[in-house]
Amino acid sequence: MEVSDVRYELYGLMAGNPYTTRPLNSLEQELDRSLLLELEGFVRLPKLQEAIEAAVTRRGPALFLITGVGMSGRTSLANHLLYLYHQAHGPQHRLATHRMDGYDMTHDAYAQVRSTLLSLRNKMGLMTIEMPPGLRGRFSELSRRGSVDPMDEYDLQEIAEFLAATFAASDAAFGVVYEGVATKDLITLSTRVFENTPAVVVFTVDAYQHANAAQLTEADRSDFARRGTIIDLPLLTTRQIACLAEQRWTGTPPVPFDPDDLQAVFDSRRFTIGQALRHLEVLLDLRLVEYEGEDLWPTDDLRMSSRWLRIKMWQGERWSRLR
Template sequence: MLSEPLRYELYGLRHGNPYRIEPLDPLARAGDRALLVDIDGFVSTEALRAYLRESVAAGESAFVVVSGRDYTGRTTIANHVLDVYREVSELDDRLLVSRIKVGHNRDFEWVKEAMVELQNEIEEADLTLSPALTESLNTIEGIDEGVYQSRYRGLARRLHGELAGQARGRCSFGVVFEGLRQTSLVDAMRKVFKSSRSIAVFTHGDYKHANTPSYEELSRLDVHLIKLEPLKGEQVRCLAEERWRAASALPSPFPPDSLETAWPAPTPIKSVVKTLSLLLDIRLGSAADHGPWPDNTELEIPHRFMFFMIRMLNELGAS
């Protein structure tokens, strides 16, 4: 027998649980934009926007590295970077993005794959390119490793020119590399995107003794570097409350002070969001259906319930 679907509308939530754990992507889902909360001390959108504005105004490509450990939100923040770039560049929804998961240290292979994926994105968007550029793009996979940077740079420059002149509105493009393994990939993309007025974003696992660059190595690169840290109690409260306000006009069922004290140690944002999501679903599934919150006080998530459930979820390894 199938269980009844949870009635999120009792909390005034029209689009389901606001604490979804999958990466937010405002370029793909406009509704995610409101859930990307500015948390003091986590990511400075103001500093990011200033860097991107400076790059766009100078006619230069932008390069951003998002560094953090697992569950710190690297993919979501990479998507946020692209969305801010789209906004600063006044592109509406006309930013084509190639997404690459880096699996080894051969830069040539990943840059080539990124260029091929960009070509696929252009075709799927049904954009019109000149026959000459289309023919040149079709040679991407046959370009030799010894000359790929200069050849790809020429293609990227021509691609920028033709996408900027599209009849439906100016378009641009960018690449996300998930899992940066060596700084030479950043250097390679700086050369390839040198004249294309585009953006490259890299996510980086910040682990000592791992087969990745150290944070100190990244800090020496000519990039905008974002370092993600686990959330402290007051940041958890900000995240929970601001996401709720973005999703519902009703008051939050979480007691504010409990949101700070329930996470006494810094915790990665994805773990926090997962726990908030489970708490909301458990409460909604167990409360008697006596109408919507806040009149139905059984939908409140009180202090003792929060702490008991968080302890139980931790013991079960579910948070």
Template sequence: MEGFIRLAAIESTMERAINGDKPALFLITGVGNSGRTSLANHMLYAYQRAATARLAGYRFVVHRVERDDMTHDAYQLLRSTLLSLRNKMHTSNIEIPPRLQRGFTTLSHRAPTNPMNEYDLQEIAEFAATAFAAHDAGFGIRYEGVSTKELLTQAAKVFENTRTVVVFTIDNYDHASTVQLTDADRQAFARRGHVIDLSALTPRQIAVLADGRWTGEPPSPFDLDGVQRAFSTRPYTIGQAMQHLAVLLDCRLSEYDSDEPWPTDGLLMHEMWMQLKMWQAEKWNGLGDPHG
């Protein structure tokens, strides 16, 4: 991912959160196959790595809300998050202090029609983080495919004073089930966290991917200038580019009928050949779907 997003800025945000008892909040937007989930997982890993560097033996647990579990009820999502952390405390042998246990019990028993105030949820989150820290541990949260803007604002409030990392991913295209963020929404989140937009790659970036993907005998079998021209006809996300590069490698190997090892002209992938195979892949295998 280095060179495609500002990893240094992300990791700096992690460090400040860990050292300052504040959350590291990230909002990742992009279309399908743009790398949202991969980046979100990397952020959780980066946070864990930074915390472990600060404290040897640090333990890290993650609560993940997958796309299929996402709803429009922000309160219930946050309620489930906190109760999931309670369960992870049990399985991690982290003692739950009496006051925190009472908070968890109230949260569990309250009917959905009688929700707890967001500041009560905030207190539970702070107590939970303190209990984790007392056992040299911490937690992170990933919300995949957020479907309501209220989750962004309420989660930011609930974890406002908690040492943790919370990553939200949002689909960046018009659909009834996706959040439509305004400039004001983005600016409001940016005041508390970090907004990352994953856009299509440039042909030059795809050539860098092609070169980096090859781990065999140098040089790369991809004609890198040809890659730039072959991928210049329309935008490609990182996922789409990686799919095409994998298919191109498979096709070249399946068509090769010689025993001569690389490097050899018979395995070189030139521009016209790549354009033909990419056209076939998009026509027959659906690799051109921008949401897929």
């Protein structure tokens, strides 16, 4: 059965499954801005907004370090921080962005910061921002100075500050996202380079040990916390999963998942927000696929009982073992 064959309209869901799992992009998609939820302490959006507004007011950097396992919402939150930074400047302000994801990550911190600055230089041209001769000369030198002959970190800092001032003169700013940071040297160098720059810089780090993830000590975290904000994205509690089901619902009320039943079913193990959404997405589709009637929700036949939920979760776990 194709997704188009699932009769979401029976639940009053005109835009499809509200639990579809994907990274949210608040900066570019207006509808996504209401989908990043606090979920009773999962993420504290007012605190993050305060940190950004304080950085904008003092014309300094807004530095964020997001940690979490896969599907914990790191990309969605990073995008939301870019959006909040843009909003803090006002709707007419322009924001250039540079992003490096896990596929771009290496253990050469200098090469990545150099690439970031050169990328932002190119964004100036796309935004028709005129480059001062002095900055053009610095970028010419940076283009020549690769990892074999690196520029000093304070020279990089000067370029970043000159770059930010040029953006600001055209009512613009920039934001940088480093996803899946492979080495803490990148965090250390970037923090130094942008420490006086009015910009938003976000790092996301895997919260487990492997060769391609930065291994941060408590001393590293304490050092970063003196300059920026650390956000640890935890696994959801059962209560937060019930809140997620309710607050993401866009169909005819009430939500077909009973909160007590949902908490009981998810009590056997912990899930990331992405995993929880995926389960809710599949459960909703299964309920519709199995339903052969024509009555609209809130008919009892479309309700997801505790027994039905337990059976489907058990079946899903059994099938996953066959992969």
